[in-house]
Amino acid sequence: MRIACLVAALLGLAAFGPAAAHPGHGPASALSALDASVVPIDGAEPLRATALVGTDGKPFAADGLRGRWTVLFFGFTSCTDVCPTTLATLAAVARDPASGVAEGRTRIVFVTMDPARDTPRKMREYLSAFDKRIVGLTGSAAALRRFAAGAGADAAEVEGGIDHSTSLFVLDADARPVAVFPHPGNAKRIVADFDALRLAHAATTARAR
Numbered sequence: 001m002r003i004a005c006l007v008a009a010l011l012g013l014a015a016f017g018p019a020a021a022h023p024g025h026g027p028a029s030a031l032s033a034l035d036a037s038v039v040p041i042d043g044a045e046p047l048r049a050t051a052l053v054g055t056d057g058k059p060f061a062a063d064g065l066r067g068r069w070t071v072l073f074f075g076f077t078s079c080t081d082v083c084p085t086t087l088a089t090l091a092a093v094a095r096d097p098a099s100g101v102a103e104g105r106t107r108i109v110f111v112t113m114d115p116a117r118d119t120p121r122k123m124r125e126y127l128s129a130f131d132k133r134i135v136g137l138t139g140s141a142a143a144l145r146r147f148a149a150g151a152g153a154d155a156a157e158v159e160g161g162i163d164h165s166t167s168l169f170v171l172d173a174d175a176r177p178v179a180v181f182p183h184p185g186n187a188k189r190i191v192a193d194f195d196a197l198r199l200a201h202a203a204t205t206a207r208a209r
Helices: 004-010 027-033 082-095 120-128 141-151 187-208
Strands: 052-054 069-075 106-112 135-139 155-158 161-164 168-171 177-181
Touching (some): 069 161, 106 141, 168 187
């Protein structure tokens, strides 16, 4: 599974534009950041969910990711290891009142990278086994590639499945990518990092006004 998206972002090669919001943009800083639980991203353009489809089979609004903070995870329903493990962790995040999911401040979104097999109905049934509040998105292969690239994620077909980014990608309420969580294995850590990120973002925004 890939974390190439994170290295690319830190090297300034991903679609984020300016890379991580801390000193150093070379390989050494990128590799050291792989040990961090949060990698901030600065200067990203807002993501638009153009031509994507929800689990109800209806088009998802292009600006549907605005209005609340979003955690994106890319994968596919036939994945036998990373995807179910990470989705179980995200379900625990959703159940934690501090995450903001229950009160509508936070959205968790699972985006398939296997649209040929992952129909809206299949994704709906799959995600309901974890938490019905997790939003599922599919679409054409081209639309999904564009969307994933905008977030900084990566995926490629390999023998027996799909090799894809295993990180979580965090969007602010304006749908701008603001951070990557490269090691999403602990729900409490994710919630704590997410809360700290949101507070830091609010403080930065206030100073900029």
